Amino acid sequence: MQHTSARVLTAIAVAAVPLALPAAAWAAPASPDVPWVSYQATLDPVTANHVTGSGTAMVQLSGNTAKITVTASGLVGGASPHAMHLHVDGGGVCPKPSEAKQHNGHSSTNVADAMKDYGMIGTSLTTSGDSSAKSALAVTRFPSGSTVHYSRTLEVSDDVAANLKSGKAVLVVHGIDYNGNGKYDDVLGASELDKSLPAEATDPALCGAFTTSQMTTMPGGGADTGDGATQHGRTDTGMVAGGSAAALLGLGVGGYALRRRNTAGR
Numbered sequence: 001m002q003h004t005s006a007r008v009l010t011a012i013a014v015a016a017v018p019l020a021l022p023a024a025a026w027a028a029p030a031s032p033d034v035p036w037v038s039y040q041a042t043l044d045p046v047t048a049n050h051v052t053g054s055g056t057a058m059v060q061l062s063g064n065t066a067k068i069t070v071t072a073s074g075l076v077g078g079a080s081p082h083a084m085h086l087h088v089d090g091g092g093v094c095p096k097p098s099e100a101k102q103h104n105g106h107s108s109t110n111v112a113d114a115m116k117d118y119g120m121i122g123t124s125l126t127t128s129g130d131s132s133a134k135s136a137l138a139v140t141r142f143p144s145g146s147t148v149h150y151s152r153t154l155e156v157s158d159d160v161a162a163n164l165k166s167g168k169a170v171l172v173v174h175g176i177d178y179n180g181n182g183k184y185d186d187v188l189g190a191s192e193l194d195k196s197l198p199a200e201a202t203d204p205a206l207c208g209a210f211t212t213s214q215m216t217t218m219p220g221g222g223a224d225t226g227d228g229a230t231q232h233g234r235t236d237t238g239m240v241a242g243g244s245a246a247a248l249l250g251l252g253v254g255g256y257a258l259r260r261r262n263t264a265g266r
Contacts, residue, residue, distance in 0.1 A: 037212060041058075046095060046207055048203060053206055057208060058213075074146065075146050090117055094172075108201070126141040195252070
């Protein structure tokens with residue numbers, strides 16, 4: 001278990017993103033003249049991956065300022081990190097069970113299988129620091145455990161805002177337990193993103209497309225601009241940006257040499 005967790009936490013995020021993508025900044029207060037629009041998503045299990053969890057998500061958007069909340073349960077427990085993202089520029093839908101393919105002799109859905117459905121990563125729902133696609137697999141800054149209670153206000157790109165407005169934005173929570181043994185292992189073989197990772201660590205678990213719910217005006221004309229994440233992760237000074245290769249996740253960059261956590265776990 002410790003060995004597999006170490007592999008997950010020392011992952012090299014190999015999916016590439018255009019270098020022109022700006023790092024996400026802290027959210028500035030929205031203009032009182034710009035209305036807030038709420039978008040909601042029901043997070044359903046990707047059943048082809050033997051997931052039984054569920055959840056909900058909401059984005060309150062004013063201009064490019066977004067207050068994002070996610071609640072989920074029934075995920076892999078323990079120290080297993082769950083990367084979460086707003087996906088954009090795809091079909092605006094979640095993968096169907098009928099779209100599952102054979103992986104290591106088992107019918108399941110991996111990231112590449114679902115790309116046409118929910119698209120590339122537009123925003124990484126990290127608990128602190130950068131929230132762009134560059135942080136797509138910043139595992140020390142994503143929630144972990146079987147339940148998630150996430151809340152954070154941040155700045156999203158024009159593309160993410162446009163996808164929310166057009167009904168094409170999808171929230172995906174990653175990390176599954178296909179064989180029900182309570183950890184990420186190699187039952188589905190290696191991840192298509194990094195052969196040193198088990199596919200369970202990166203396969204989609206929960207998925208939900210956003211729909212417009214209502215237009216509101218928030219008190220004071222703005223949103224909480226601080227880091228409101230209720231599940232905090234460490235930013236490890238040993239994290240090294242590098243990485244390249246297939247744009248399967250539309251991810252950013254990044255080898256993660258998480259030396260502190262590895263040392264602590266030995």
